[in-house]
Every structure is written in C-alpha cells, then in structure tokens.
Amino acid sequence: MSGRADEREAVPPETAAGAEPAPAPGRAPLAVAPGPLRVDDAELAACVSCGLCLPHCPTWRVTGAELLSPRGRIAAMRAVQWGGAELDGTFVRAMDTCVQCRGCEPACPSGVPFGRLMEGTREALAFGAGRGRGAYQPWWRRLGYEVLGRHRLLLAGSTALAVAQRLRLVPERVDRSLPRLSLRRPRLRRSNVTGEPVWLFTGCVMDAWQRDVHVATIAVLEAAGARVRLPGDPGCCGALHAHAGLRAGAERLARRVIAALPGDDPVLVSSAGCGAALKDYGHLLGTPEAERFARRVLDVHEWLAARADRLPPPVRPLAGPVAVQDPCHLRHVQRAHPSVRAVLAPYATLVELDDEGLCCGAGGTYSALQPDLAAGIRARKLEAIGRTGAAVVASANPGCALHLAAAGVDARHPMTLVAEAAGLPG
C-alpha cells in the first residue's frame, strides 16, 4: 500500500477542474512555494473567513471551538502551509476531529473544496509530515483498512465476529457500537429477467453486514424494470482510505472497482458514502477512463427517481410517518438527497428533520476513532429525530444507519422500506 505513495511527486494536486476566472488586477501569481500539506494553494486561499460555515459544522456545534470549525481548520492549514507553523498535536487534533461530512461545502459561498483540503492534509500527515509516518496512521489502523480491500477475509472475519457475539466474547464497549451480525448471509443473484441493464456496486462492509439491503435493492430495481448485474468482487470503494489520507490505497482500490464494473451500463450504489467516492474517481485517478467511469455512477435513488412511474405499487404502505435522515455524502457531496424522497413518497408519509442536514457523527470510521465527539454529534441528531415524532428513520447510508441504531433508533435503508411496502422479498 505504501510503495507507490512514496513515489508520488511532492507537488500539490492539480487545481479544480474548470476555467480559471479571468486574471483580475491584484491576483497573485500562482507560483507559491509548496508547504508540507498536499493541498492546492489557490484552493487554500479561497476562504475569506466569513464564518458562514460554522453552524453547518457538527464539531463546532458540539464544542463551540474555533479549532474544531472549518474556518479554524483552514486557518490552521494556512499557518502550517504558509506560515511555517509546526504540525503539532493540536494541529493533528484539529484535523482528526473533522468528520469529513463536508456540510461546510454547500454552505460556502466561495465554494472552498474543504473535503479535498482535508484529504490532502491527512495524506501529508499519513506520509510522515510532522511526525514519523507510523505515528499518524499506526500499523494496526493500516491493517484494518487493508482488510476492507480483501473481501473474503472481511466476510470470514464478520462471520467470526457474529459467532463471537453469540458467545459473548466481544467486549461490551465494542459490541455496543456494532449491529447484531448474522451468521448466514443471503446469496445474491443477478437478475434473470430482461430489462434495462445496470450494475449494482456491492462494496465491502455493507456486503458483509447488511446484505439484506442488497437483496431488497435488487428486488426494487427489478420491479422498476432493471436487469441487475453483480460484479465478481469489486471489494472496497476506498472512501475510508482517502479520508484517512491513505491515498495510494484508495487509488489501488479505485482501479480495481473500475475493472470489476466494465462497459457503459450505469453503476448504481446504495451506500451514500461509497457512491460519493465512486463519483470522485475521476479526480482521484485523473485518467479519462476514471472520469468516464465516474459519470456512470448514480445513487440507486437517483436512478429510481428518474423512473418513478415504474416503481412498484404500495401494497402495504408503511403505517407511521418516516423521518428522512440525509447522509452527508448524499446531501452535501452528491447533492442527490431529494431523490430519496421522490422514491419513498409513494410508500410512506415522510417527515423532515429540522437540522439542515447536520451530520449524525457516523463518518465511516469516525464513530470508532472519536467516540465521544461522535456521540455528542449524534445526541443533536437524536433530538432532531425526536422532534419529528417519527418512529422509523430512513437512512441511505449503512454507516449512519448503524450509528443511529446503536443509540436505539429504528433506522432502515430506504430500499428495505420500499421492498417491505411493495410486498417484495427483502
């Protein structure tokens, strides 16, 4: 995982795609000496420090600390990149406490690509800027990320974990944040019906822990006229690796995913976090092939919402109201959250949360690595859910659903809800 990364050139990643605005008087020449962070200088310069991002940042909401806000984190990056400040423990904490929910991005009128700045900063930390390279991502974490990319190992490990849960061998503290894993996973079958061909991206943890969602998704897609193809072993999408700064690993996994899903058919994803990662492959790999692939990727709800007239009839509409929880990477990154509502509407009375899509604190590995902050962030989400009065929460991201379920919320994937209301197997 590391070899290639060390070969990476020490230049900042390329500037955002799209035309540079016409040079205006007073604009700096872009040749600024690169600092230790792997971020684009112009992107780092694009924050005017207005603070409009603050209320959209879950860690600022919970702590009130400037250091734990997007504006503060950017100021810290600038201090390091431009001011020669040390990459000390406070800096690392500022970066590590970021959930990477990217709620600050749609809130930023200047369009600062905060997620990219954060990934580039973590990449620099992971590859040894500041302290030794093992210090930021120690071997045991790297090993964990490695397992995500080895699907058979992950499946075997998950089964072992399921057994351990039954034997009460999992420490209570850990078990509390895990779902009850099943001993047996249903087999997935590609469609033998005719219809519009689509790929379903099955992923890593979701396939191991929530395969029932895949079963429901395939049933709904088929009912809506799709012929679903399943990749052999696409494995992990690499999102968690990119978020952790392990870019070389993310690139390797991205190439594997692209190879596992050939052709021109749409690639549908039912996990918002993975979908956001797949859609970013063009930027990650920077090849025309990756860009072409990224354009094929759709969240499963986007595909279904465009075919709303073909959705199966609601034979058993859901009884109570359903609160829609927008996964950050669906709302802030893919900006595809309205499609979940379009798909769910025929089957249930939907109610909205009043927190403007503030993160729930799941954040991939975040809830495990920053349990206290994650719980504080979730507490706000639980209050918002409580205010809706809904007993069921629809969440189109497995990580969010697990994180909420660990606090006693009946959180279910929209595809599971649709399958149930339409009387489909799943």
Add this chain to the structure above:
Amino acid sequence: MAQRYREPVTPPGPSTAAADPLVADLRRALAPDRVRTEDLELALYGRDASGIDAGGRAAVVCLPETTEEVAACVRAARAHGRPFVARGAGTGLAGGAVPVGEPVVIVTTRMTRILEVDPDERVAWVQPGVLNLDLTRHLATWDLHFAPDPSSQQACTIGGNVANNSGGPHCLRDGVTSAHVVALEVVLPDGSVTVLGALDPEPGGYDLRGAFVGSEGCLGIATRVAVRLTPNPPAVRTLLADFASVEDAAATVSAVIAAGIVPAALEMMDARITAAVEDYVGAGYPRDAAAVLLVELDGLPAGVEAHAAEVVRLATAHGARAVRVAADDAERALLWKGRKSAFGAVARILPDYYLHDTVVPRTRLVEVLRRVYQIAERHDLVVVNVFHAGDGNLHPLLLFDRRVPGVMDRVHAAGEEIVAASLEAGGVLSGEHGIGLEKKAYMDRLFGPDDLDAQARLREAFDPDGAANPDKVLPAGARCGDLQRAPEGAWI
C-alpha cells in the same frame, strides 16, 4: 444521553500559557477543558471575519456556559490585572473581537440556550451565544421571528448583534437591533452582574440598555438578552429588478422611497457580485445586469399587492430591463440566500476583501457610487458593491490577494478615499458593522473632541480601568487631556 465530549487539556508546563497562574484560577472556575491554552488555538482567536491582524493574541481562551462562569472569568482576569475581550462567532467585520495585546478572550459559543419564550408578551430571554437564525427558526412555531437579520444571521450570535447594534436587509423598516432588545443581563467590567432595561414599557431611570447596545464589548459582556419578537407578516412579495446601469438602479431606490413606500427590504448588488452570487446559488440572478435590486414588501395581502405593482411600475419607468416576482417561498428563499452570501462569495473573484460600511444620504447614492468605482480604478483594484440601498448603507468591497506584494498599501489608500468621499457627501462612518479596530482611526473625522470626550466618559463610567475590550472604538486621546496607548502593530 450521550456522554459529553471534553477537549483534551494541556498539562501545565514551563513553556506554555498553561503555566500562567491566571489559567489555574480560570480552570478552577470553569471545567478545565473549557479553558484553552494551546498556541494554535490561541492564534485562531486572533482574527475575526475582518481579517484584521492587530498583532495581538489571546493570552487564554475561556468558553463559559453560564452567567456565573462569565463573571468568574472576568473576575479572574481582573484579579491578575488582565484585560478581557468578549467574542461571539467572530463574524464581525471591524475587528471588534480581535485581541490587541494579550487579553483573556471570553467566547460565548457554548452559551446557546433559549431560556424562555413568551409568545403573548412577544419577548424571549436568550443566552448571548444563540445564533440569530437558530432563534428565528425556533420561533417559527409561534409564527414569530427576531427582526434584525444580518446577512451573516446563520452564523452570528445575538450577543454580537447586541454589541454591534447590527442591522440587516429587513432593518430598513423594522429598525436595527437596539429596537429589538428590551433588557439585558450583563457582567460589568468589575465582574458584577446587573440587569439593564426592563420588560415593562417605561422603565425608570436612564436608558442604560440603550447605551449598552452597540457598545462593542467595551462596557461589559451581555450574558442574557431579552429580545422583542416580531410577528411573521401575513403576505410577502419579493421582486428582483434588473438594470443596465447602476445609476438607473439607484434612481429607482430614491423613487420608491419618494413614493411613500417603505419596503421591508431594499437591496442592491452590482454586476460582478451578482455573477459571483449566481455561481453559488443558481437562483436565476441575471449575469449580464449592471445592477440588480432585491425588493421585499410585506404586510396585509391587499397592501402588498398594490405596493408591488407600484414598485414594478417605478422600476420600469427608471429603465429596469425586467422585474421578476418570486413565485413561491422556495424562490424567495433562494434569492435571499444569494444576497446574504455575497460577502462570502467574493473569493470566486479574488481571495481577500476589505469592506467599508459607510452610510450616505440616499439622494447622493449615484454620485458616491460613481466615485467609489473611480477610486478603485485609480488604485488598480477591483471593487464590488452590494448594500442596503434603502437606507443608503454602502458596502464597497475592495477585492485583492494579500499575497501580492504591496497590494495592502493600495487597498488602504483606496479605502481612505472611499471613507472621505462618503463623509464629504454628508455620510457617516459605519452603518452597522461597528467601529472596532478598523474604523477607529477615522472617528475624529466624524466627531469633534467634545463628542469623543463624552463617549470616553460614558465608557469610563462603566469601566474606569479600561479592562473591557481595550483599544477599540475610541481613538487614542479621545478623552481630553488624556493620552491612551495606541495599539501596537495594528494595520490601520
């Protein structure tokens, strides 16, 4: 209930601020993790949205949660002979919360409780760290809102609004913050707690509430605020008029007011900022307009319709190329989101801005605007204008990239000329952003020695030792016969 997150605490060590005996006292008064001493954190509280760097930095940062804790912070600071600075969200544009020297910075961002809402009396008590928009959202249940709506309302705090007597697009008719604050609980600079103003309509004695609102943290720290609540209007119409010249748009502003219509809001944006905003929101702002006016009318449905028709007629008569009426709440919200994002969107043009906040008589708008463009051109700078046109409150933003050598000199020179042009036209220094650090040096252009002396005496009555937000608002020597220390390293 989730366990509460606690920030790691730096252990006291010889080289850190944590070794300061003041810090030990503060940590006894507050939970230790709410007293911050790490270098990087202290540095971050050295700035606000103005970008002004006064060369100072926080000696220590406190995040109190209650009035008692604020009082304890102030008393500890005073016991150690240190000044203190109140800070809300740090969206201030005049450097009001920027430390000069090494004060104790007292941040209200954890004081976010809405304590009591009385929908019948239309009053709410809130803690100062409540965000302006959070309050208005909370009040929606009762069909009420907090009228002052700074463009930063999603992020700025009620305490900051009080301290800067902030305005907003909808303050044209409803008045700025001082008209919406009934009473205040404050921690005075000696650490004692008192209430200024009262809920009854005619409280006896001097209006010290009125003195405190707009005092920019120099008279003490507001710890609870009783705000007046305004009913949501039964009908609202939002119009977007598109002009081929800035002059036509400005003339329309005067015509609307002359016709006896006081819109709820009347805002103007020029070409470049309109395009930048449109890039962000995609609300359908015309990218090729020289200027746009955003006009909002509200009240009873019949009156609103009549006024809307009149505004359309006046705009058209003054050369508007088109007037669009927002079809529904979603469209209205998007147009406002655009207007309120304007400052934040400037990095789409250039990464830094320097903003003035002068107010000029509406009749001189056209002339002053023309001079503003000329001044910027002469200094080879980009200027954009987005402002509260209805009350003549200009916001010329000089745009630049601070990494360009020598650019700051041009920015300051141009800024000075813009202020001079506004004052010459009979205007004032600040409409709503406050004086802070940024406009302090200009105070003697507007006020004579007697005026400044009177202001300094008021301040002294509250704060004889000058401990509360020192070196702000009043220029050195404001108090006759008394020379104050000039801030070192301030870039004004």
